[in-house]
Amino acid sequence: MEAKNASKTVAAYGAADKGNTLMNYAGIRPDLISFVVDRNPAKQSKFMPGSRIPIVDELHLRDTKPDFVVILPWNLHEEVSRPLAYIREWGGQFVTSVPSLAVD
Numbered sequence: 001m002e003a004k005n006a007s008k009t010v011a012a013y014g015a016a017d018k019g020n021t022l023m024n025y026a027g028i029r030p031d032l033i034s035f036v037v038d039r040n041p042a043k044q045s046k047f048m049p050g051s052r053i054p055i056v057d058e059l060h061l062r063d064t065k066p067d068f069v070v071i072l073p074w075n076l077h078e079e080v081s082r083p084l085a086y087i088r089e090w091g092g093q094f095v096t097s098v099p100s101l102a103v104d
Contacts, residue, residue, distance in 0.1 A: 008067040010095075012036045013080055015043045015055045019072020022097065024050040033070065037061045065090045074098040 012019065015038040023033070028051055035056045036048055043055045061069070061084075069087055071080050074096045081094050096102050 009034060009064065010068045010070065011061060011064070011066040012053070012070040012072050013061075013084065014038060014072040014076070015040070015048060016073050019074075020048050020050065022072070023048065023053070029053070034064075034066070035060060036072070037069075061087070066092060068093055068095050068103070070095045070097065 010033050012023075012033050013036070015036045019036075030051065030053050033051075033053055035054045037058050037060065038044060038055050039058060041057075044057050046055050047053060048055060065087075069084065069092060071077050071094055073080065075098075077094070077096050084094075087094070093103050
């Protein structure tokens with residue numbers, strides 16, 4: 001919430017079940033996370049169940065350049081962050097929430 005209050009943009013990566021469960025449990029809605037990126041075309045142009053956060057393709061991530069990207073499949077942090085390393089070029093940071101909140 002601090003990031004949003006500071007006018008920072010927050011997106012997420014990975015429209016998988018475990019991340020969706022976490023977001024619904026935590027009450028996260030589109031006012032906190034603007035969109036979720038997923039490489040699977042079958043998930044794109046849809047919404048995360050419960051939160052109704054839009055699911056978009058990776059091009060949207062490059063175009064909007066969010067300040068923070070929450071990696072929803074936290075157990076795959078390394079596998080996800082490596083191909084998305086270009087996010088650091090505009091000062092973006094990765095966030096994981098399990099087992100504890102970490103920003104890198």
